[in-house]
Amino acid sequence: MSRDKQGELITVTGPVFGDEGKAKIVDWLAWNNPTVAAVARYQGGDNAGHTVVVGRQEYRFHYVPSGILAAQQKKLMCVLGRGMVVSLPRLFAEIQQLAQLGVEVNPSNLLISQGIHLTLPYHMALERARESGGARKDTTKKAISQTYGFAHLYQGVRAGDIVGDVRRVSQLIDEPLAWANAILTEVYGELRISKQEVMSEIEDHRRRLSPFLHNEIKFLNTCLDKGSSVICEGAQGGMLDVDLGIYPYTTASNTWPAAIQHGCGLDPRRITRQIYVVKAYLTRVGQGPLVSEIPDDDERGKIIRERGHEYGTTTGRPRRVGWFDQIIGRFGRAISPPTELAITKADVLSGLDLRVCVDYKMGGVILSIFPTSMITLQACQPIYQDFTGWDEDITGASCWDDLPSQCQNYLKKAPSCYGAPITMVGTGPERNQIILV
Ligand code: IMP
Numbered sequence: 447m448s449r450d451k452q453g454e455l456i457t458v459t460g461p462v463f464g465d466e467g468k469a470k471i472v473d474w475l476a477w478n479n480p481t482v483a484a485v486a487r488y489q490g491g492d493n494a495g496h497t498v499v500v501g502r503q504e505y506r507f508h509y510v511p512s513g514i515l516a517a518q519q520k521k522l523m524c525v526l527g528r529g530m531v532v533s534l535p536r537l538f539a540e541i542q543q544l545a546q547l548g549v550e551v552n553p554s555n556l557l558i559s560q561g562i563h564l565t566l567p568y569h570m571a572l573e574r575a576r577e578s579g580g581a582r583k584d585t586t587k588k589a590i591s592q593t594y595g596f597a598h599l600y601q602g603v604r605a606g607d608i609v610g611d612v613r614r615v616s617q618l619i620d621e622p623l624a625w626a627n628a629i630l631t632e633v634y635g636e637l638r639i640s641k642q643e644v645m646s647e648i649e650d651h652r653r654r655l656s657p658f659l660h661n662e663i664k665f666l667n668t669c670l671d672k673g674s675s676v677i678c679e680g681a682q683g684g685m686l687d688v689d690l691g692i693y694p695y696t697t698a699s700n701t702w703p704a705a706i707q708h709g710c711g712l713d714p715r716r717i718t719r720q721i722y723v724v725k726a727y728l729t730r731v732g733q734g735p736l737v738s739e740i741p742d743d744d745e746r747g748k749i750i751r752e753r754g755h756e757y758g759t760t761t762g763r764p765r766r767v768g769w770f771d772q773i774i775g776r777f778g779r780a781i782s783p784p785t786e787l788a789i790t791k792a793d794v795l796s797g798l799d800l801r802v803c804v805d806y807k808m809g810g811v812i813l814s815i816f817p818t819s820m821i822t823l824q825a826c827q828p829i830y831q832d833f834t835g836w837d838e839d840i841t842g843a844s845c846w847d848d849l850p851s852q853c854q855n856y857l858k859k860a861p862s863c864y865g866a867p868i869t870m871v872g873t874g875p876e877r878n879q880i881i882l883v
Pocket of ligand 1: 464494584587590591681697698732733
């Protein structure tokens with residue numbers, strides 16, 4: 447099949463610390479692009495919290511791709527790719543909660559990769575034990591790193607493994623369970639997890655899971671080959687990538703667009719639109735350096751947090767707030783330059799004088815490149831450029847020309863570090879509060 451005829455492959459990712467409002471952009475594209483046949487997640491798990499607001503109704507997704515609302519009306523398949531990790535009780539609880547809101551999720555609109563790794567009770571016990579044993583306390587407590595960790599030790603259990611012969615499943619969990627129990631009891635002095643507990647969780651869900659399972663690689667590539675478009679929805683953000691982010695203050699998966707390759711079997715060279723969703727300021731949940739963090743005695747940080755509802759969708763924790771950081775932007779541009787930008791939450795900044803972090807300095811030295819060493823990063827100080835803000839409420843703006851000139855100036859200059867045009871500006875939480883540029 448000639449690649450000239452392929453459909454669009456659109457990635458929607460965040461290059462910073464997540465929580466940029468990717469879901470709203472994915473939902474918009476799924477509704478408005480007539481050729482979209484699939485919306486796929488390819489990494490992470492329910493550590494993600496994706497929100498779409500339609501009128502007074504707020505839909506929160508943790509596993510299910512944000513394209514599911516469009517899938518209620520048009521023929522479109524949502525996909526969970528093999529780069530994800532999934533706890534079946536939590537996935538089916540989410541499906542049930544969505545059903546209560548009138549969103550039907552079933553095998554006709556959700557495809558789950560046979561290769562997805564499952565989060566099981568011993569992963570959860572290890573995550574709890576690590577935390578109470580003094581390890582980092584800022585994870586979302588979903589055992590994301592435990593599940594990926596066991597997968598890398600060749601001790602994972604994948605969705606396709608549990609739908610066949612139950613004796614085989616039982617054998618499959620013997621080694622990881624023994625391993626987990628040794629750590630739980632010897633290292634942390636915790637109680638063992640019984641095999642019965644693990645098997646009954648599997649038994650409770652495996653029949654229900656079976657009709658959802660397919661080969662997502664074949665499905666997604668066929669969509670593209672036939673001229674239909676595919677949207678890949680990222681979770682977390684580039685600076686939380688386990689290899690390219692600020693390790694160890696990262697999540698356990700690869701979050702940049704190229705992760706679609708091992709996350710759902712799509713060749714990154716087929717990407718036609720690489721959209722970075724970038725918030726007009728910075729937030730971060732959890733620990734780790736945040737060079738442009740707004741200090742506690744600057745009221746603007748609190749105003750932004752309250753106005754922007756900067757509390758974790760998954761954990762409810764207050765997010766740390768910082769000024770837009772061009773060093774991080776230049777890092778993203780170097781790793782994987784976007785073709786376009788969607789800027790979100792500019793409306794939150796109305797009435798504030800603004801700053802943009804344009805460089806870092808350490809001692810007297812200006813660093814023009816994002817430092818990958820944690821020690822260097824912790825010693826960095828921000829260098830700011832000040833921007834005059836705007837007083838107008840921009841939540842009702844419907845085109846670029848409706849935006850005040852100071853807002854236009856800020857939006858042109860702050861994200862210029864990404865070297866890509868802005869094609870969308872979010873002006874409020876609602877689905878239709880979006881300006882196409
Ligand atoms: P984990 O992914 O639960 O292991 O958490 C590791 C780190 O990533 C923690 O600091 C979390 O707060 C952060 N994190 C995980 N998922 C998200 C997300 O969707 N948005 C923002 N931060 C996240």
